Amino acid sequence: MKFCTSCGHAVALRVPEGDDRERYVCTACEFIHYTNPRIIVGCLPVYEDKVLLCKRAIEPRYGLWTLPAGFMENGETTMAGAARETWEEARARVSNLELYRIFDLPYISQVYMFYRCDLDDGKYGVGPESLESGLYREDQIPWDEIAFPVVRETLQDYFRDRRAGSYPIQVMPLEYRPH
């Protein structure tokens, strides 16, 4: 950032008094601009032995497959955000959301939260950010065309946990892996 959101003058990076790291501080009004990690909420919608995937119609990772997920909005819960994204990207309604995977991505200051859930009536469509959607069995998943490491990890864990019959919640940091 270059300019103060409060007064419009230039900001500069400096360590505010009592702080221990650089912030964007206004050179005119001294307003301190904090920037914080963002939360991405998503769903792992399940219908019978299949999971719902969407093919991305936007960058990054245009044309690759993902679970429905996106930036959490102000004023909503993580669960409501995950369901909202699932509607927006796959025109799918979901129920019985249970927290499943949390990923820390410190290199891009993001935290992912995926909820396992039931896909209502097995129905879905295609939202404006998707090229297509589909229900996939484990052996049908396009493993070589998955958009993000967090999605691949969540899918692999899910099918493993399903064989074991329990779905423990896990938090895991994910280091950068070039695609």
Next chain:
Amino acid sequence: MKFCTSCGHAVALRVPEGDDRERYVCTACEFIHYTNPRIIVGCLPVYEDKVLLCKRAIEPRYGLWTLPAGFMENGETTMAGAARETWEEARARVSNLELYRIFDLPYISQVYMFYRCDLDDGKYGVGPESLESGLYREDQIPWDEIAFPVVRETLQDYFRDRRAGSYPIQVMPLEYRPH
């Protein structure tokens, strides 16, 4: 916010094309400013049958008791952030962090994440944002002087779960309760 972080001109609230809600959009360069929920990370440090609490030296809730917690910073994991806050507020080192409670606070666009952990050697001090710190047994906790509902809930759940001998992770939305 009033001014564009990119060019310094005035912003206005409007719904960008393809979006479904108002954002602060620059009237000059069209830059869209998204604002998103913030993550607060904290610890429930345990030593023998006691938990570590800090008395707040800052507003809000000056003089009331809390678990060490604060805003997650860019570039760190949720677990590292929780440990960092515990050092900053209580000069305490912690180990064996296990995710325990997640609270959605949609009315203030915050998500809390508390980790259960061991307080190393039972040692602690007082950081600049605390008036004092202390280890408290369940029957010693100043229940009427707890700073935040999320802290009271986490403490109550912890002592109940400890009697039951297991600590399931839970996500819960917390509606506003006037203090």
